[in-house]
Every structure is written in structure tokens, then in C-alpha cells.
Amino acid sequence: MVGIKDVARQAGVSVGTVSNVINRPDLVAEETRTRVQSVIARLGYVRSESARQLRAGASRIMALLVLDMGNPFFVAVASGAERTARAAGLGVMVCNSAQSVSEEREYLSLFAEQRVRGVLVTPADPTGRSLDGLRSQGIPFVLVDRVSADPSVCSVSVDDVAGGRLAVQHLVAAGHRAIVYVGGPPEVTQVHDRKAGALAALAEAGLPASALTEISAERLDVAAGRDAGSRLLGLGHRPTAVFCANDLLALGVLQAMFAARISVPDEMAIVGYDDIEFAAAAAVPLTSVRQPAVAMGRLAAEMLLEETVGDPADHRHRQTVLQPELVVRGSSLPGR
Amino acid sequence: MVGIKDVARQAGVSVGTVSNVINRPDLVAEETRTRVQSVIARLGYVRSESARQLRAGASRIMALLVLDMGNPFFVAVASGAERTARAAGLGVMVCNSAQSVSEEREYLSLFAEQRVRGVLVTPADPTGRSLDGLRSQGIPFVLVDRVSADPSVCSVSVDDVAGGRLAVQHLVAAGHRAIVYVGGPPEVTQVHDRKAGALAALAEAGLPASALTEISAERLDVAAGRDAGSRLLGLGHRPTAVFCANDLLALGVLQAMFAARISVPDEMAIVGYDDIEFAAAAAVPLTSVRQPAVAMGRLAAEMLLEETVGDPADHRHRQTVLQPELVVRGSSLPGR
DNA sequence: CGACGGAGGTGAAGCGATTCATTCACACCT
DNA sequence: AGGTGTGAATGAATCGCTTCACCTCCGTCG
Numbered sequence: 001m002v003g004i005k006d007v008a009r010q011a012g013v014s015v016g017t018v019s020n021v022i023n024r025p026d027l028v029a030e031e032t033r034t035r036v037q038s039v040i041a042r043l044g045y046v047r048s049e050s051a052r053q054l055r056a057g058a059s060r061i062m063a064l065l066v067l068d069m070g071n072p073f074f075v076a077v078a079s080g081a082e083r084t085a086r087a088a089g090l091g092v093m094v095c096n097s098a099q100s101v102s103e104e105r106e107y108l109s110l111f112a113e114q115r116v117r118g119v120l121v122t123p124a125d126p127t128g129r130s131l132d133g134l135r136s137q138g139i140p141f142v143l144v145d146r147v148s149a150d151p152s153v154c155s156v157s158v159d160d161v162a163g164g165r166l167a168v169q170h171l172v173a174a175g176h177r178a179i180v181y182v183g184g185p186p187e188v189t190q191v192h193d194r195k196a197g198a199l200a201a202l203a204e205a206g207l208p209a210s211a212l213t214e215i216s217a218e219r220l221d222v223a224a225g226r227d228a229g230s231r232l233l234g235l236g237h238r239p240t241a242v243f244c245a246n247d248l249l250a251l252g253v254l255q256a257m258f259a260a261r262i263s264v265p266d267e268m269a270i271v272g273y274d275d276i277e278f279a280a281a282a283a284v285p286l287t288s289v290r291q292p293a294v295a296m297g298r299l300a301a302e303m304l305l306e307e308t309v310g311d312p313a314d315h316r317h318r319q320t321v322l323q324p325e326l327v328v329r330g331s332s333l334p335g336r
Numbered sequence: 337m338v339g340i341k342d343v344a345r346q347a348g349v350s351v352g353t354v355s356n357v358i359n360r361p362d363l364v365a366e367e368t369r370t371r372v373q374s375v376i377a378r379l380g381y382v383r384s385e386s387a388r389q390l391r392a393g394a395s396r397i398m399a400l401l402v403l404d405m406g407n408p409f410f411v412a413v414a415s416g417a418e419r420t421a422r423a424a425g426l427g428v429m430v431c432n433s434a435q436s437v438s439e440e441r442e443y444l445s446l447f448a449e450q451r452v453r454g455v456l457v458t459p460a461d462p463t464g465r466s467l468d469g470l471r472s473q474g475i476p477f478v479l480v481d482r483v484s485a486d487p488s489v490c491s492v493s494v495d496d497v498a499g500g501r502l503a504v505q506h507l508v509a510a511g512h513r514a515i516v517y518v519g520g521p522p523e524v525t526q527v528h529d530r531k532a533g534a535l536a537a538l539a540e541a542g543l544p545a546s547a548l549t550e551i552s553a554e555r556l557d558v559a560a561g562r563d564a565g566s567r568l569l570g571l572g573h574r575p576t577a578v579f580c581a582n583d584l585l586a587l588g589v590l591q592a593m594f595a596a597r598i599s600v601p602d603e604m605a606i607v608g609y610d611d612i613e614f615a616a617a618a619a620v621p622l623t624s625v626r627q628p629a630v631a632m633g634r635l636a637a638e639m640l641l642e643e644t645v646g647d648p649a650d651h652r653h654r655q656t657v658l659q660p661e662l663v664v665r666g667s668s669l670p671g672r
Numbered sequence: 673c674g675a676c677g678g679a680g681g682t683g684a685a686g687c688g689a690t691t692c693a694t695t696c697a698c699a700c701c702t
Numbered sequence: 703a704g705g706t707g708t709g710a711a712t713g714a715a716t717c718g719c720t721t722c723a724c725c726t727c728c729g730t731c732g
Binding site: 020051 | 709710711713714717718
């Protein structure tokens with residue numbers, strides 16, 4: 001494997017000069033520079049990041065740890081973060097905790113060993129204890145799609161209460177009075193907040209909280225949604241509308257309705273959450289609460305870059321909360 | 337930042353001993369070992385991968401470069417590869433070339449600088465020239481979902497000709513005689529091979545090649561499929577069946593049919609390719625050619641591990657070709 | 673009693689880059 | 703002529719770890 005010394009020898013200069021050619025080319029005389037560069041090309045020299053990093057103390061990689069790569073929402077977050085990081089010259093390592101606290105721990109300690117420049121993370125561990133390792137190593141991190149109680153922790157999230165409210169306001173305005181909320185594991189903040197928003201919307205409309213029934217799905221994926229859909233049909237008093245904690249669940253519910261030959265939206269309106277690409281692509285296009293996923297990834301990465309690249313002194317920790325937006329489509333528009 | 341020397345000092349041993357405690361604990365006396373371990377815990381020491389790696393010469397990371405993270409097919413490949421690599425103690429860096437040759441180049445040179453242990457890649461560059469960098473650095477790689485003409489290049493792929501044949505055999509058996517193939521950019525091997533399979537099926541059934549019309553989509557995503565769907569409806573002689581080069585296109589076509597109030601499958605049968613999760617979840621569940629995506633990721637990672645971890649001498653380069661499988665669902669089953 | 677061996681530890685050499693104080697050559701000024 | 707300033711290049715120190723040759727005890731055996 002060819003190293004900087006080989007290049008120096010071949011070019012008849014010192015290693016310091018080769019390093020300068022690579023990192024501060026303006027310090028090197030034109031003639032020497034081109035000579036060295038041609039030797040680099042000829043030998044196919046590739047500098048070793050590990051050596052560089054050892055001296056520098058920190059790597060040029062930003063880590064992104066998401067809850068579920070099977071959810072296109074997180075894929076969108078990742079793409080926003082990635083574009084931003086790469087524009088700043090950092091590589092991105094995308095990892096998937098699959099909602100498992102132990103996977104999360106493993107990844108975070110891997111990141112610490114790698115001395116990554118910073119971490120974007122949607123924590124699986126509700127206690128937030130997993131992040132202590134990063135803290136004690138002095139590795140900056142930004143929470144994505146989650147707010148911390150601690151004001152010294154940066155975060156970018158979307159107002160889930162507002163989102164839940166938007167969804168149910170829409171259903172109430174369309175005349176629905178018996179609505180089901182398909183939620184998930186209650187320790188997931190999002191699931192909780194979206195329901196709170198739904199209840200708030202009912203209250204504001206002067207409707208009783210009993211107008212909303214909750215069905216809790218095992219996980220937040222399509223299969224669980226299908227299951228919730230059939231449970232929903234078994235309810236004594238069949239509702240006329242469903243609001244789902246995410247689009248994967250909503251797609252599952254939609255499929256269950258189709259299997260039971262229940263017309264959507266005429267007999268059952270459905271509203272999802274996230275507005276993933278497949279929501280619009282469903283054969284009954286799904287009304288959904290759009291989260292600015294790409295923007296969230298971008299903002300989080302920008303925040304991290306600010307803390308990590310710029311002068312840490314002039315970085316103010318902050319919590320950014322974005323607003324969701326209702327996208328109305330066929331699944332909640334009767335009479336079309 | 338606390339280093340191995342701090343630990344050594346605090347524990348009253350030499351750095352060599354601390355290193356042994358971490359890497360070969362059986363060489364250290366019980367008492368010393370526990371003492372060192374407790375100091376490590378107390379100081380919150382985290383070893384530096386870059387230093388370790390600098391000595392070792394290679395990192396403990398496997399890279400995976402896919403064509404499109406927005407396609408759940410690749411997400412599945414990634415999850416298979418990841419599980420395998422992590423079981424072997426390697427971290428995985430998943431990156432997305434987004435079909436761009438220049439992005440691909442950038443990532444590959446990033447990998448080379450990182451001295452990653454190996455690379456799994458679905459190349460975007462049809463010339464295969466992008467991989468020369470890895471070759472000259474001696475970084476092993478395995479092609480995923482692609483076969484190389486060069487027998488010294490490992491690969492894991494699925495027989496796309498067989499897949500195309502399965503799809504069209506199925507449609508022909510159901511009586512379809514006017515079939516549209518929705519393909520994509522012709523330089524994509526998969527698109528080409530699947531069509532070749534389709535034509536082979538027609539020939540075997542004694543039907544003329546003219547029974548298959550091709551519509552070429554700009555890209556391989558849902559929006560392009562929607563577009564292809566409406567173009568399809570504008571054809572003079574309307575076909576009775578569509579075979580799409582992937583499920584994203586098929587979902588788009590399905591949506592176009594729905595918008596035009598054309599019944600699927602009665603007026604138009606649809607067959608997709610990949611069998612992504614959203615295929616089964618579509619309101620008209622999609623018949624699709626299933627690719628063993630997770631297995632492909634797993635096999636590719638195993639192949640790479642064999643070359644990279646074991647003795648390279650007893651590694652035989654090989655090309656594994658898996659067989660696809662037809663999954664019949666509602667979108668091609670009339671009379672239900 | 674001295675040689676031997678094994679267990680437990682030590683400490684210095686290196687991995688491949690970056691960086692910085694230093695040296696060198698040369699032109700310019702007084 | 704001597705001093706000075708400048709642009710260019712040098713080479714040694716350093717980052718944090720692993721590894722390996724070597725050292726020290728101490729019990730055992732011939």
C-alpha cells in the first residue's frame with residue numbers, strides 16, 4: 001500500500017511538502033505542486049483517513065441513527081441530512097436501531113469509538129439514558145423528531161399535537177362523530193402527542209372525548225395496521241372515520257377495509273400521518289398529515305454542523321419545532 | 337479526552353497491560369484485570385478506533401452503496417447485509433448513490449480513504465470503471481443485484497430473465513394477448529433482462545413479439561409509473577395487461593388506472609417486480625415477482641466476509657444467481 | 673543448588689498522516 | 703558588504719493504540 005512517504009521519495013521532496021500539496025496547496029510553489037500531484041496520480045496514492053483523524057482528534061463523519069429504515073419517512077429524513085452533511089464535506093453513516101434500545105446502545109458506542117463528528121438521533125430509549133455516553137465523550141448530538149426536556153439539548157421536531165388536531169378537525173368538519181385513533185406503543189411520544197391533538201380538536205368542537213376510541217397496534221407497520229383494521233370492524237358501534245398514528249398503519253387499515261368491501265371514503269374515511277410517498281400512491285390516495293421530513297433532516301444536520309464546525313462558543317442550543325400540514329386526498333373526501 | 341495512558345497511570349500498570357485487558361483479557365491476571373476494568377469504567381475511557389485502525393491497517397467497517405434508498409427493495413437488501421456484518425463484529429455504512437455516477441465515485445473514494453474492510457455495491461456506472469479505485473487499493477468488493485462479465489468479481493444477483501418470463505407466462509396463461517412492458521432507462525441491465533424474459537415467454541407460448549409493447553419510463557419511481565399509466569391509456573389498441581420493471585412503477589400505473597376508473601384486474605391486469613412490502617399493501621394487492629432481497633444482502637455480506645476475514649487464499653471468487661418467484665395477488669386475478 | 677519454565681508485566685517501536693519551528697536561498701535595501 | 707525579509711521546503715514531534723521482545727519473579731526439577 002502506497003503511503004505519503006513513497007510519494008515524497010518519488011517526487012524528491014519531503015513528506016511535509018506532500019502533505020502541504022494536499023491540504024494547503026497555496027503554500028507550495030507551482031512547479032513542485034504539479035510534480036507532486038502527478039506522482040500522486042501515477043502511484044494511485046490515497047490518503048489514510050485514520051492517520052489523518054488520529055492527529056486531528058475527530059473524524060469527518062456524521063452519524064444518523066433512525067428508528068426504522070423500513071419507514072419511508074425516515075428515509076426522507078436521512079436524505080435531507082445526508083445532502084447537507086455532504087455539502088459540508090462530511091460523510092454520513094446511516095444506521096437503524098429498529099426501535100431496539102440495545103441496538104441503539106451498540107451503535108452509539110460504535111460512534112463514540114469512531115469519534116464521529118456528531119450524531120443525529122431519534123432515540124429509541126425513552127429515558128434518554130443512552131445518550132449519556134455521547135455526552136461524556138463530548139460528542140455533539142441533535143435529537144430528530146423528538147424534543148428533550150433538557151433545554152441544553154438541540155432538537156428538531158414537528159408539532160405532533162398540532163398535527164393530531166389538524167387531522168381530527170378535518171374529520172369533524174366533514175361530519176364525523178365516531179372516530180377511531182389507531183395508535184401504537186404508548187411509550188412512543190409521537191403516538192401520545194398525536195392523540196392529545198385529536199382530543200383537543202374534539203374538545204374545541206364541543207364534542208365529548210368519547211367520540212374517539214383508541215385501538216393500539218403492536219408496532220407501527222403495515223401488518224399491524226391490517227390487524228388494527230380488522231379489529232376496528234369488530235367494534236360494536238362501527239365508526240365512520242379512522243385517524244392513524246402513521247401512514248404505514250393507515251395503509252394497513254385501508255387494505256383491511258378493501259378486503260371487507262367497505263368503501264373508502266364513503267363508509268370509512270381514513271387519515272394517516274407522515275405523508276410518505278406511498279400515501280399518495282395508494283389506490284385510494286391517502287389524506288395525511290405531512291411532516292417536512294427532508295427539511296427536518298436538513299435542519300438537524302445544519303444545527304449539528306453549526307455546533308461542530310463553527311466556533312462552539314457561538315452556538316446556542318435550541319429546540320426547533322416545525323409545523324405539520326394537512327394534505328387532503330381521496331381517502332377522506334366523500335362523494336367523488 | 338481520556339486515553340489509554342491515563343487509564344494505565346490510574347491503575348498503576350503499563351499501557352501494554354491495559355491494551356491486553358481490552359483485547360486479550362486471558363493474558364492478564366484476574367486481580368489486575370478487574371482493577372484495570374474498574375478504572376476504565378470510572379474514567380469513562382473509550383478506545384479510539386482511528387488509532388487502533390492505523391496500526392491494524394484496515395477498519396472494522398463494511399460499506400454498502402445502493403442505487404436508491406427510496407426503493408424499499410434496497411432497504412431490504414441493506415437490512416440483510418447489515419445483520420450479517422454486525423454479527424461478524426463489523427459496522428455498516430449505508431450510502432445512496434441515487435443512480436448518479438458522480439455520487440458513486442465520491443462515495444467510493446470516501447470508502448477508499450476510510451480503508452473500509454470491504455464494499456457491497458450495486459454500481460450505477462454501467463462501464464464498471466468506478467470500481468477501479470477499489471481494485472487498485474486492494475479493497476475487496478461484491479456486486480449486488482448485478483453480474484460482472486469478469487469472473488474474478490464476486491456477485492450476488494437474481495435471474496432477471498427468469499423473473500420476466502414468470503411474469504409473462506402468468507399473464508399469457510390468464511389469456512392476455514396484448515401486454516405492455518413498462519420499462520425504464522435502457523442502460524439499466526435489470527430493465528433489459530426482464531424484458532428479454534418477457535419476450536422469451538411469449539416466444540415459448542407461440543405468440544408474436546408484437547404482443548408486447550414497451551413504454552419507457554424516465555425513472556423507476558411511482559411518479560414515473562403514474563405517467564406511464566396515462567400514456568398507456570392513450571395507446572391506440574388498449575392492452576389488457578401491464579408488466580412493470582419494478583413495483584414502484586406498478587403502483588404508479590395502478591394509481592393511473594384508478595384515476596381513469598379502469599377496473600384492476602378486470603379491465604387491466606398488473607404485474608410488478610420486487611415484491612416490496614407496499615405491493616401487498618396496495619388496495620388492489622399487486623401480483624409481483626419476488627426477489628429474495630434480504631437473502632441477497634445476507635449472501636453478499638457473507639461472501640465479502642469470507643474474502644476479508646478468513647484467509648483470502650481459500651476464497652474462490654464466484655457469481656451466485658438466485659431464483660425469483662411469482663407471487664400472485666389480486667391485481668392479476670380476474671373474477672374475484 | 674543452579675538451571676529452567678511459565679505467568680505476568682513492561683516499555684519502546686511503529687502505524688501514516690499533520691504541523692510547526694527551523695533552515696535555506698535569494699532578492700532587496702541601505 | 704552586510705543586514706533583512708520572504709517564499710519554499712524540511713524533518714522531527716506527535717496523535718493513541720497494538721505488538722513484541724524482553725524482564726522479573728517464583729516454584730520445580732534434576
